[in-house]
Amino acid sequence: MEYGSKLLEEVVNEIAALPGIGKRTALRLALHLLRQPESRALQLSDALRRFRTEIKRCRICHNISDTDTCAICANPARDHATVCVVEDIRDVMAIENTGQFRGVYHVLGGLISPMEGVSPEQLFIDDLVRRVEEENLREVILALSPTVEGDTTAYYIYKKLKDKPVSLTSIARGIGFGEEIEYADEITLARSIENRVPFDQSLKF
Amino acid sequence: MEYGSKLLEEVVNEIAALPGIGKRTALRLALHLLRQPESRALQLSDALRRFRTEIKRCRICHNISDTDTCAICANPARDHATVCVVEDIRDVMAIENTGQFRGVYHVLGGLISPMEGVSPEQLFIDDLVRRVEEENLREVILALSPTVEGDTTAYYIYKKLKDKPVSLTSIARGIGFGEEIEYADEITLARSIENRVPFDQSLKF
Missing domain, CATH: 3.40.1360.10 (Dna Topoisomerase Vi A Subunit; Chain: A, domain 2)
Known part of the structure; x- marks a missing residue:
């Protein structure tokens, strides 16, 4: 594909390096940003940079977090x-x-x-x-x-x-709620029979 | 969806604002960037910013271009x-x-x-x-x-x-090469008959 622009080629290659996005989609997205106000593309660019450089891992549970300890680990009610x-x-x-x-x-x-x-x-x-x-x-x-x-x-x-x-x-593994037994895979079904629970317990939710 | 991080929420919202990309895909892409070296996300961020701020429109044909006149308009062989x-x-x-x-x-x-x-x-x-x-x-x-x-x-x-x-x-409008007449839409087919060309001309490619 001849892009006629190094800047366009570069951005298409960078976007297309993301999983599940091909060159055509990348081109479509790049041209979409070109039609939008400049601030939209800059917001996206900034959000990507900030997210990748400023995000932390919780020092306790390794969940992502904006702070040293994530909101879940810091919550005394948990x-x-x-x-x-x-x-x-x-x-x-x-x-x-x-x-x-x-x-x-x-x-x-x-x-x-x-x-x-x-x-x-x-x-x-x-x-x-x-x-x-x-x-x-x-x-x-x-x-x-x-x-x-x-x-x-x-x-x-x-x-x-x-x-x-x-x-x-x-x-627990088993047949999901709303799933039909007819279409469940064999292993799930077999395990689900093996690990059966008392009926009154199965009603709890 | 509870992201547990303002930075993540922000980047997901920005990515999901692109056409054809939903929140789930946006989240998947953001987390993909988190697993990649930091330089990857920064390259993407920079490419987006440079593309949107530095790209020009050719002053003659309005094609996008890295310079004032695009490569096609500047080419004396055209x-x-x-x-x-x-x-x-x-x-x-x-x-x-x-x-x-x-x-x-x-x-x-x-x-x-x-x-x-x-x-x-x-x-x-x-x-x-x-x-x-x-x-x-x-x-x-x-x-x-x-x-x-x-x-x-x-x-x-x-x-x-x-x-x-x-x-x-x-x-020219008509039946595309490799297309089957049986499946062509009626308007295309009708126009294609109306605008028929001498057979020896149709062989030229």
Whole structure:
């Protein structure tokens, strides 16, 4: 593609380097910004720079934060003895959106993946073990994706924590609410039958 | 959605203000940048700012350009008496990509659209008339989309130029190469029969 402008070519290449955005979409977005007032593009440019340079990781749970300690860890109304372990900050957001969980989090920063060269040392697992030891935690809830990487990571954490005085649980797997049994995958369905619960307990929500 | 960070919320809102990008995609892109080296986000931020603040419009054809006169208008090897009129710079790129056109361009900057409140004065139509008068043009080729707006704009230009000593043409409409007649829309097919050409001429490419 001949852009006729180095500036345009550069911005298209930068936008197209984002995941899921091709050159055509990048061009469309760049030309859209050209039609908008200059302030729009400058706001976007500034927001990107500020976000990337000023955002912090919470020193306790490694969630992203504008301050040294995130709003969740700094909230005295939360149950600081119940820690939910998640892969990344998107999971924190998803769980926070349910409005049901009153504990705090521990963001691992990824999952163990030999395929992608992610070893346990690159994740905040040792830090989780330290929190269990130092913060007198009551329960650690594993909320990791049911993938090979998620299961590997969960098992690794289980081995690290099994002799510690903390209750280790995992979020329930099963048929989702509103999902049809007919269309559920076999593993989910099989596990869901195996891990059946008393009927009166299944009504609680 | 609770982002837990003003910086994240801000960047997500700015990205999601782009056409065709929702909040979820914006969040995914922001978090992607967080995982990348800081330099990546800064390069994107800088490219956006530079593109929007430094890019110019060619003083002759209004194509975007890094300099006062675009590379096409500044090229002495092009035929400066043949001007192809297009809606916007994407059309210039599309035609340049064919590698077939040796003339120059005139970018209108849009199409007349009473629905969207675009009047002829907001487009570079008067400037086209001035070019016809001052630059001793031989041919003006209208390459506008076959929409209501495109046809309206073409007719407006036709009225402005019909008494000038310049040949006014329009790009050919018809069944595209590789297209199947069975699936062509009725108007295209009808026009394509009406505007049939001698067979030996249809073989030229």
